[in-house]
Amino acid sequence: MNVIFGASGFAKEVEFIISRFISSGDIDYQISYFVAADNDDKIGQSIRGISVISESEFYEKFSKSKVSCYIAIGSPQIKEKIVSRLRKEATANFPVLIDPSVTYDKRPEAVLCQEGSIICGHSILTTDINVGAFAHINIDCTIGHDAAIGEYATLSPGVHISGKVKIGKNVFIGTGAVILENISIGNNASVGAGAVVTRNVREQSTVVGVPAREKV
DSSP, X not given: OEEEEOOSHHHHHHHHHHHHHHHHTXXXXXXXXXXXXXTOTTTTOEETTEEEEEHHHHHHHHTTSEEEEEEOOSOHXXXXXXXXXXXXXXXXXXOOEEOTTOEEOOSTTTEEXXXXXXXOTTOEEOSXXXXXXXXXXXXXXXXXXXXXXXTTOEEOTTOEEOTTOEEOTTOEEOTTOEEOTTOEEOTTOEEOTTOEEOSOBOTTOEEETTTTEEOO
């Protein structure tokens, strides 16, 4: 069985990527359910003909089933909580998902994508890049050579990462942000939409603007 955790816009985009592989004949499995938080008003509805069920229903019915899970939620912290619970209470695996339009170095070990990572359409990853577990790279992002994207990180649409950039765990980067070469962004930090980051960003801080400055 295959499920998508999430029922918002990004979850629909993840289902769209999977549908592209199905239509091309590269895979033949369907998504069985979208799984939403218990208080989500989409529970009981359907998305593209796929039912939305609650987390409680998922664990009640399927905790002993083998399930492939795609974590399609933007918040790094919520992603981590969902994965932690799945590891404890379900028999889950977490496939890597890369849209067929993504350009990247396919030679062995040139671009390493860890479990649960998702790379959306028309993004470009050059070479010697590591994408951490459950990291999301949204549409039209570019990632330069020797970059590392930390686990659970989320890159919003149109983010541009220069060479030798290090993105920490649970980092959120807003739409259209630019990170210059050799920059490090600490764990749990956030970068605002459209920011241009020209210096290192410390852990648990938020930077905004051009050039980016720490938000007080």
